[in-house]
Amino acid sequence: MTQVDKAESGPDSLTADGEGTRPAGRSGPGPWKRGPVLSACALLLGLLLLLHRQLTDWAGMGSLVETFLPWFGLFAAVLLAGTLWRRSASSAVALLLPVTVWLNHFGGLLGDKSHQAGDLTVVSHNVAAENRDPAGTARDLAASGADLLALEELTAQAKGTYEKELAKAYPHHVVQDTVGLWSKLPLSGTRPVDPPWGTAGSPAARPRHDGIPVDPLRALRTTVATEKGPLVVYVAHLGSVRLMPRGGFWTDSRDSDATKLAKAVAADHSARRLLLGDFNGTLDDRALNGLTSQLRSVQDVAGDGFGFSWPAKFPVARIDHILVRGVEPKSAWLLPATGSDHRPVAAGINW
Structure with a gap:
């Protein structure tokens, strides 16, 4: 072979058996073997x-x-x-x-599934015990025009403020422990979902798991009298979850409360039921299966996007929920942030 022949038989030429050699600069495995x-x-x-x-x-x-x-x-x-x-x-x-x-x-x-406003507008908001402006939060919530306002994490000090600021727009309200419902429509038959433990719910009487006090189920059940018939409403605040240095993600309190609440809802055979509250968990969490198997999430049916509600400054999870049965969700959205570390969640429902 001459010198010219050698030059012409470069890296792109065919070998004697008809297979091409690899082009210069393309060494290494093929695309199916990479990565x-x-x-x-x-x-x-x-x-x-x-x-x-x-x-x-x-x-x-x-x-x-x-x-x-x-x-x-x-x-x-x-x-x-x-x-x-x-x-x-x-x-x-x-x-x-x-x-x-x-x-x-x-x-x-990913899309916006909301439609026109429903027959009834409802809002749920964890107002936060550390909220420095409960009066401002109350005014913001009243400005939403909702027919029902479910509030969680009410403190004894802030309760009076909410009652005063919301009295004009919401003539009816009930409070059990740290959860309450303010309504433009009459309420009746209010009771706690799970009676408080101990004589007065004192910390000393609280059961403990792994040395950590278990939060009680803070939840109420009441009936709203609407023009189209009674609507049973539950307002709930499930127990806290904690990231423990040695114990991982501690959920005993929340899981126990979720089980109690699911049993209460299952035993209730009312035609129309509404559950609002801070569940301290997303609906993908297995601990809430007992609730999601009975009730529908308004966000899943008629929401706009993921609807993350916590923390308020940069929401990464939706732990505040509105679940229904016997009524039709028409829209679901988030309200602007208040003085709380949670965003208020809202929904419009139809009969």
Whole structure:
């Protein structure tokens, strides 16, 4: 072979057996062999989204994952960027699993499903015990024009302020422990869902799990007299959750309250039921299965986006909910932030 022949038989030429040699500058595995780590991560992410209910709840791990489940879609976006950078065909195919599962679970929340205002407008708000401006919060809530206002985390000091500021717009109201309902319509048959423990609910009488006092179920049941018939309303504030240095995500108090509330709702055979409150958990959390199996979320049916309500400055989770049965959700939205660390949630419902 001459010198010219050698030059012409460069990196793009065919070998004797008819196969081409790899072009210069394109060394390494092909697109189907690139990014094995990306592919593995995509498959693991997809399985996590698909089988999160099977994840162990040891140290509250399952509840913690389910609280922030929508945000796992960001990991898919990161993996997609890595896939494009590596030009990996295998990881692109693997990404179809988490993307499909995420869209199937949360895709319905991406659009605006709200319609016209309903026959009845309801608002639920954890007003926060640390709220420095309860009067301003009360005025903001009254300005919403809601027919029903459910308030959680009322303190003894702030209760009088809310009663005074809301008296003109809401002539009817009931309070049990730290939850209350203000209404433009008459109320009757009010009672606590779970009677307080101890003689006066003193901290010394509170049951404890792992040395931590368990919050009581702060919830009431009342009946609203509407033009179209009675509407049973529950207002609830489930127990707190905590991130413990040694115990992980502590949910005993919240889980216990959720079970009690679910049993109370199941035993209630009223045709129209409405549940408002701070659940200290998202509806993806397994601890709330007893409630979500009986009631529908207005946000899922008629909301605009995810409706994250906490924390108010940069919401990352919807832990404040409005659930219904026997009525039709028409719209669901968030109200502007108040002096609380929660955003108020609102909904319009029809018979």
